[in-house]
Amino acid sequence: MVNTPYGGKLKISLDLNNQERHLKGLEGMIQVQPFTDFFYDSLKIADGSYSPLEGFMGEEETDSVLKNESLLDGLPWTVPIVFAIDDATNSKISAGDEIALLDMNKRPYGSMKVETKFRLKKKEFALSVYGTEELKHPNVQDLFESYGDTAISGKVKVFREPELPGGEFEIHPSEAREEFARRGWKGIAAYQARNPPHVAHEYLQKVSLEIPGIDGLFIHLVVGRLKKGDYKANVILESYGALIRGYHRAEKTMMGSLSIAMRYAGPKASIFLAIIRRNFGATHYIVGRDQAGVGGYYDPYAAQRIFDEMDIGMIPLKFKDTFYCRKCMGITSENVCPHGAEDRLIISQTRIRDMLKNNEKIPREIIREEVAEILGSGDVLNE
């Protein structure tokens, strides 16, 4: 058996039956185009990725997540799922209204019954989730500068599947579960990534598959709204495709995309991302060094420790820093390599981006040739 959904049951409000009738019904409603991040969230609420959530959180539930790290029913939860709106939208919506949701091309795809409106406590949100109010933190900047001041809560229904950055790789929890069952996988290690793979990442994926009880590896790639310097979604997807074709056993590996806004909240993001993977059926969750971190805001191992404090029904697979060591003659880790920094080849993502820009050759001990070729093909970063 793959893992049970978080909270016991997948909460799905994605209904593709009677599409024409449903879409027709949206025409008379107040039309609202959510900010990109909430557009993604609405789709993930509807397909059960965020189960047990059925809609966007109200003030009480948001406060509960910020203060107690739990939903109102006590289930652990770390990142509030809110729907912030700008002043213009705020002026045309009242609690009780049924609104039509518009995609990025301004075409209706679903609806939401607005239960409450409340003022977003941005300062509390930033400090609780991201541990900082500094605007140089990308999510804090979004919160203060891109998100409106008012939030609306309510259940979401989706009747049409708009295009997402993950394209054909986007997968619903129900589809992943079916495929895992078809393959006979019971123990499933989920791997979170938002960048093209290094050889050190491949090592973590393979070591996970060596653990007794793990039948398959689910590589689930977060692709969403691009910030400056991010790799484009197709680059991440193609890189992983090349890695899997060349270096993974096809029958033990599955890849999919998850089009959501990346929350660089370190430990709190790790819990959130692991809950999503539980909804997809995973039993284990791979946590490397500084997962979901950004700019040195979090202790690199805080994302591992939080799994000791919060039980979300996922077994964390914790790994120390991994790298190529000249003396060990291979990829190894802080946990087992006795050598010093002078023997270890460690190159940061930032340095690799610079090397790409300057057309420098990236060492094979860092990135597979097939992946390096894709990264070196130009126009891979969002500028």
Ligand SMILES: [Zn+2]
């Ligand atoms: Zn070594």
